Amino acid sequence: MTWFDSVKRLPSEVIEVRHEPFTARYHRAWQRLEMIVRAGIYLGSRAPEEAPDDRFREIAVWAPPTTGRGFGAYCCFRLEIEQSRVRSATLFCYYDGDECPGFTTLARALSFARTNGFALEVS
């Protein structure tokens, strides 16, 4: 089971979107959140950028475009981990090509994720 599979199983009360402050881009993230959680594709995980800490893990996810063409939704979640279990997930990054980076295919999203340090776990 991947980190993202654990996020999909979380109750909606512990999945959050960061609010600092809200921009139109994050309103778009609100709209797509259900699609991201249900149909998103896991791109990998990494230790938090500012300081490695076993209590946290960051993951990248890409959801295909709703309309079937154009940019999908690339997002990052910070996971709070306790005793190897995911307790909460906070969306802190959302890109959909509208005045921000955008990725029309899974391969491009995966490449971007790798560039930013996300790696798929080897089972």
Next chain:
Amino acid sequence: MSTLIERDYAYQAAGRIWRVPELHLQQKADGTVAVQKSEIDRINRAIANQICGSLDPLTVDELTFLCDVTAHTFADAASRLGVHKSTLSKWRQHGAVPRLALGTLLKRWFWFELFGEQANRWSTTLGHFRDDADFLVYVRDRAIHQHLADPIEWMRAS
């Protein structure tokens, strides 16, 4: 963690700006502020209920919104209508679902995707089913009355 309430919050979705009477935010121990998915779902359901119960033609922005909040794609919607997905590409260029009847069909489908499980327990008179558009207005209002969705209004087009 404490809850903050922002009143008359302007939320941009489905091509409009919506007035959310109360938005509940969570202030975390580290000082950051976040919105729970359950809160986002509450607001999105309110908007979806309002869109589905509207007599106006379904816009492409609204169709995209309804797809997103029910985790469906345009291809799913096309399949539901029995049309090729390229038809929806034409609608995208047009900006709206061109025929009122098709928009009503989609609204009915999306409304039941969101509220059908609870609505299955409702009883009502057959008269409400006579006209498709009136039926959707009826279920929209009933969803609000039975607290399945909050009332919400839009302020302006975005």
